[in-house]
Each structure stands twice: as C-alpha cells, then as structure tokens.
Amino acid sequence: AQSVTQLDSQVPVFEEAPVELRCNYSSSVSVYLFWYVQYPNQGLQLLLKYLSGSTLVESINGFEAEFNKSQTSFHLRKPSVHISDTAEYFCAVRSLAAGNKLTFGGGTRVLVKP
Amino acid sequence: DAMVIQNPRYQVTQFGKPVTLSCSQTLNHNVMYWYQQKSSQAPKLLFHYYDKDFNNEADTPDNFQSRRPNTSFCFLDIRSPGLGDAAMYLCATSRGGGAPGELFFGEGSRLTVL
Numbered sequence: 001a002q003s004v005t006q007l008d009s010q011v012p013v014f015e016e017a018p019v020e021l022r023c024n025y026s027s028s029v030s031v032y033l034f035w036y037v038q039y040p041n042q043g044l045q046l047l048l049k050y051l052s053g054s055t056l057v058e059s060i061n062g063f064e065a066e067f068n069k070s071q072t073s074f075h076l077r078k079p080s081v082h083i084s085d086t087a088e089y090f091c092a093v094r095s096l097a098a099g100n101k102l103t104f105g106g107g108t109r110v111l112v113k114p
Numbered sequence: 115d116a117m118v119i120q121n122p123r124y125q126v127t128q129f130g131k132p133v134t135l136s137c138s139q140t141l142n143h144n145v146m147y148w149y150q151q152k153s154s155q156a157p158k159l160l161f162h163y164y165d166k167d168f169n170n171e172a173d174t175p176d177n178f179q180s181r182r183p184n185t186s187f188c189f190l191d192i193r194s195p196g197l198g199d200a201a202m203y204l205c206a207t208s209r210g211g212g213a214p215g216e217l218f219f220g221e222g223s224r225l226t227v228l
Contacts, residue, residue: 032214032215034216036219041202041222041224042221042222043118043120043204043219043220043221043222044157044204044206044217044219045219046216046218049215049216051214051215090156090157094214095214096214100214101159102147102159102217104156104157105156106155106156107154107155107156109154
C-alpha cells in the first residue's frame, strides 16, 4: 500500500523568508509525485510534478521540489515567500502498483505573515 | 479557461433531501473521479470511472452514487444527506493508460446540510 506523510500540519513564515514543506512517501515500486496547492474555497491546482528524468523540478512561481529515492522524500521549497503563497499544500503519490490511485498526504497549511 | 467545471459551487440542502452535483470536462480524459474533502483534511476518494467502468472505494457509503452518461459529464448523487456529509466535493479527471500523470481538479462544490 502507498502512503504519504506530511510532517508539518502548519507552517507560519514571514514574507520574503524561505519555506520548506516536508513530504515522505512509502511505496515499493516506481512512483509519480505531485504537489498541489489549494486556496480557500477552491479546488486543487497542480504546483509541480515528478514523473521521470531530473530529480529537481520547478514551478513557474518559484517553488521547487527534489525527488530523493533513497530517502523516499519529495520536499517542497521556496527561497522567498509572498503573502499570496498563503494556502494549503498537499503532497501526493501515484503508482501503477496501487492501481494508479492518487494518495494525498494530510496537507500543510502555510500562513505567510507580513 | 476552465477545463473541469463543477456545478453548483455552493449547495445547501436539508437533512435527508437528495442532492446532485455535476461535473463536466473539456479534456476528453478517460478517467473521472469524485473526492470528498472535509474541513482541514485531505481529499478522500469516493469512486472513479474509467470510461464507463465504475470503481467504488470499499469504504464509500451506499448513500453516495454516481453516473457518467458520456465522456464529458459525471454526476454525484447523495441520496439522503446527513450532517456528516457536509463537505467540499471535488471532481477530477486524468488520462487513462500509460504512465500516471497528474489529475486535473475542478473548483469544487461545497455542500451544506441543514
């Protein structure tokens, strides 16, 4: 069975400071990893994904995540956050062995303070 | 342009009064999903369709049903909503076959049960 653990349920951070959201997964086979962002009363938007190739993936708004197979992690980072980054962030995993189902972590709420 | 459209965005119903939520997609994806997301929790998969094949999650209550009359549309029917069914309901789509890619989510339908 596959599972995703997001170690921090809430992360307060000051504007222009860096942030890291931790994500660890468990799956015995090849995985595909995703970070989604959810603003209040909205659906989930894909932030970035790892399917294959380079282990470092980047989004258009300054976020990046690195797939680390040996540590089974896919941590999300941003060197300088904006107020508009206040949202809930979900890490998720899919694998063929798990029937292609998308399994979410519990989410991390990021609150950016001025 | 919205690719996965959910209606209504907000639905208020009375205890026990049936409700139907709709989802349409312009992506021509094979797979459509319904998720339930309660406050401050991760989305929980209720069921999905792969083309016309319906796949129910083992722990989805019988109170929840779904229909997919064609590729573009999928409906979630809640036959007798209880107070515990108040949640955000998210529709998502993905391509079928090949390596798993991302899911595309709609904006969600927030259900209130009085």
